[in-house]
Amino acid sequence: MTLVGRLLSVIDADILPLTERGVATGNKVFGAAIVHKSDLSLVVAGTNAETVNPLWHGEVHTLKQFYELPGHPPTSELLFLSTHEPCTMCMSAITWAGFDNFYYFFSHEDSRDEFAIPHDLKILKEVFGLEPGGYRRSNAFWTAYSIPDLIDDEDEPLRTELLARRQLIADRYAVLSVQYQESKGGNDIPLS
Numbered sequence: 375m376t377l378v379g380r381l382l383s384v385i386d387a388d389i390l391p392l393t394e395r396g397v398a399t400g401n402k403v404f405g406a407a408i409v410h411k412s413d414l415s416l417v418v419a420g421t422n423a424e425t426v427n428p429l430w431h432g433e434v435h436t437l438k439q440f441y442e443l444p445g446h447p448p449t450s451e452l453l454f455l456s457t458h459e460p461c462t463m464c465m466s467a468i469t470w471a472g473f474d475n476f477y478y479f480f481s482h483e484d485s486r487d488e489f490a491i492p493h494d495l496k497i498l499k500e501v502f503g504l505e506p507g508g509y510r511r512s513n514a515f516w517t518a519y520s521i522p523d524l525i526d527d528e529d530e531p532l533r534t535e536l537l538a539r540r541q542l543i544a545d546r547y548a549v550l551s552v553q554y555q556e557s558k559g560g561n562d563i564p565l566s
C-alpha cells in the first residue's frame with residue numbers, strides 16, 4: 375500500500391466516523407490522526423471538539439489524546455495527518471510536539487471556499503501579515519505535504535484510483551459541512 379493510499383484509508387475509516395459523531399453534536403468538520411512511519415499503523419485518531427473548548431481543534435484534540443496514551447511513541451517516529459491544512463495554532467502545536475511532518479487533505483483555501491470557514495486564512499493575514507500559502511511549508515522543524523499534490527505525483531492507473539477515493543471522501547465532507555453550517559447558529563464557539 376502506498377503512503378497516500380494509506381492516509382486516505384485512515385481518513386475514511388478512522389477519522390470520519392469520529393467526525394460524523396462530532397458534527398452531530400455541533401462541532402466542526404476538522405479531524406486528525408497520528409500513524410507510525412514504519413508500518414503506517416494507526417496510533418490515534420481524533421476530531422474537533424470546540425463545543426467543549428475552542429482550542430480543541432481536530433489536531434490539538436488529537437495531540438491531547440496522544441499524550442494521554444500510556445507509552446506513546448516518540449514523535450520522531452510518527453506522521454501527523456490533518457484532514458484540513460492546519461491553522462496557525464495547530465501548526466505551532468505540531469511543531470512544539472516535535473513532529474517533522476504533517477500531511478493534509480483539504481487546503482486553507484478549501485476551508486474558506488468549500489467549508490465557509492475563513493478563519494485560518496484570516497488569522498494568517500491579520501496576525502502574521504501573510505497571504506494564503508505565505509508560511510514556510512518546508513522549514514527547520516517540518517515539511518508540509520498536500521495529499522492532492524501527492525496523488526497528482528502518482529503514476530497511472532494508481533492516480534485515477536486515488537482520485538476516485540479522494541472524491542468519495544470529499545463527498546462525505548460536503549455532507550458534514552452542510553450539517554455543521556446549519557447547526558452553528560446554536561453554538562457559542564467564538565470563531566464558528
Ligand SMILES: [Zn+2]
Nearest residue numbers: 431461463464
Ligand atoms: Zn487549528
